[in-house]
Amino acid sequence: MSAQKKYDRLGEQVFSKVDKVNAELFTLTYGSIVMQLIKDYEDVNEVNVQLEKMGYNIGLRLIEEFLARSHVGRCADFVETAEVIAKVGMKMFLNITGTVTDWDSEKKEFSLILEENPLVEFVELPEQYNKLWYSNILCGVLRGALEMVQMKVETKFVRCVLRGDDSSEIRVILKEILADEMPPGDD
Amino acid sequence: KEKKKKHKMIFNLYIFNKHGKAIYYADWHRKKQSDNLAEEYKLMFGMLWSLKNFVAKTSPKPIDDKTGFHSYKTSTYKLHFYETPTSVKFVIVTDPNTPDLRDDLKKLHRDIYVEYAIKNPLYKLDEVIRCELFITSLHKFIRSLPSFPDPSLLTKA
Numbered sequence: 001m002s003a004q005k006k007y008d009r010l011g012e013q014v015f016s017k018v019d020k021v022n023a024e025l026f027t028l029t030y031g032s033i034v035m036q037l038i039k040d041y042e043d044v045n046e047v048n049v050q051l052e053k054m055g056y057n058i059g060l061r062l063i064e065e066f067l068a069r070s071h072v073g074r075c076a077d078f079v080e081t082a083e084v085i086a087k088v089g090m091k092m093f094l095n096i097t098g099t100v101t102d103w104d105s106e107k108k109e110f111s112l113i114l115e116e117n118p119l120v121e122f123v124e125l126p127e128q129y130n131k132l133w134y135s136n137i138l139c140g141v142l143r144g145a146l147e148m149v150q151m152k153v154e155t156k157f158v159r160c161v162l163r164g165d166d167s168s169e170i171r172v173i174l175k176e177i178l179a180d181e182m183p184p185g186d187d
Numbered sequence: 188k189e190k191k192k193k194h195k196m197i198f199n200l201y202i203f204n205k206h207g208k209a210i211y212y213a214d215w216h217r218k219k220q221s222d223n224l225a226e227e228y229k230l231m232f233g234m235l236w237s238l239k240n241f242v243a244k245t246s247p248k249p250i251d252d253k254t255g256f257h258s259y260k261t262s263t264y265k266l267h268f269y270e271t272p273t274s275v276k277f278v279i280v281t282d283p284n285t286p287d288l289r290d291d292l293k294k295l296h297r298d299i300y301v302e303y304a305i306k307n308p309l310y311k312l313d314e315v316i317r318c319e320l321f322i323t324s325l326h327k328f329i330r331s332l333p334s335f336p337d338p339s340l341l342t343k344a
Contacts, residue, residue: 060312064305067272068297074251074272148273180274183207183233 007083011091014070018092027121034134044132051133055140063145066092078174079103081151082110085142085172094118114168117161125162133157139170152176195336196282197329198264202300204313205274207232211316213325216336235268235276257289269293275300285334299324 033054037047066072070088075081086098096118102111119135133139139155146153154173159165199214209228221227238259243252253274258267260283267285269277269292277292277300303321304310310318329335 061305063273064271064275064296064301068293068301074253150274181206183236184229 007087008097010070010072011088011097014088014092015095018069023095023118023121027118027123030119030137031123034132038129038132044129048131048133048136051136052140052143055137055142056144057140058137059141059144059146060148062093062141063148066145077107078110078151079107081146082112082172086112089145090114108174110172111158112170112172114170117168120160120162120168123162130163133160134162135160135168142170142172147178150178150180152178194282195285195334197285197332197335198280198282200280200325200329201228201231201276201278202316203228203232203235203276203278206313207236208313208315210314211321211325213329215329231278232276235278239270258287267292269296271296281334288332288334291332295325295328299328 034047034051037050038044041047041050066089070084070092072084072088075084082100086100090096090098094117096114096116099113099115100110101113103109117135119138123134125132125134133156136157139157142155143153152175154175156171157168158171159167159169161168197215198217200212201209202211204210207229209232212224212228235256239252239256242256243250246255253270253272256268258265260266263283264280265283265285267279267281267288269289275296277295279288279292281288299321303318303324304316305312307318307321310316310321316322
């Protein structure tokens, strides 16, 4: 598909231009954030919520840098949005490419499959934390970023390598397209 | 014979967030000061909104309403416009002969807004930008534009 190829190339291009950070430093920093959250909240479900919230706040800002550096314009449809996320967004910020699969019939839901994930390198999830979605920050980032471009989505992990699955999978569901705000009326 | 020097001038700059709030404003060499800036912001935002819709509706070919409208020109000024897909709007008003500054507005977004406002954790999104680094970088950038008048050519008020 030509759209895929185009975004693959764009992803590589953008990645080559951005500042890089040491992957191990990134992984270990994220790991210590998760550990601290577990210490602070104890309840793993709450940690999942907090990770998502943090991701959301990151996403609200990350989208601006993404748009500024990738020059991606408005996507024709949600299908294109998914490709851009998987091939350009993930490449630019994580140096990975995701695969988009499992569309529903209305093209409002898809799965983002991550074969590799820098956040989970060297990580093993002990049995007691098995309800933790370790990379849940990514779900928040997607939600925040998409909200800033007028898409209200629900994102959640459905599979994770740390839980024994062979790849990680995030389900993305389009809930609503938000309209641009009209200027306030005359007082 | 002395060639009449074309007057280069940059008058003012507005940045609007997606809610229509002016999160940054600056002016230079503005001869007719506004007596109510808040009203002016509202007027400017409302006008841009209407103009974007008008441009999209009257276009002979389908265009995107965020990126369709670029600029308008009058006898005394030219207004240049750039809107991001996140609905942040950059507006700059210059003398009528200044070439299209849309690319410079994109640069402003990428190198100044993103770097010094968005990436500043102390900047609260959607609020008025008061970050010092943002302000100094922005002024430096505007002054470096070819359309910014050479101070030596300006006559004393």
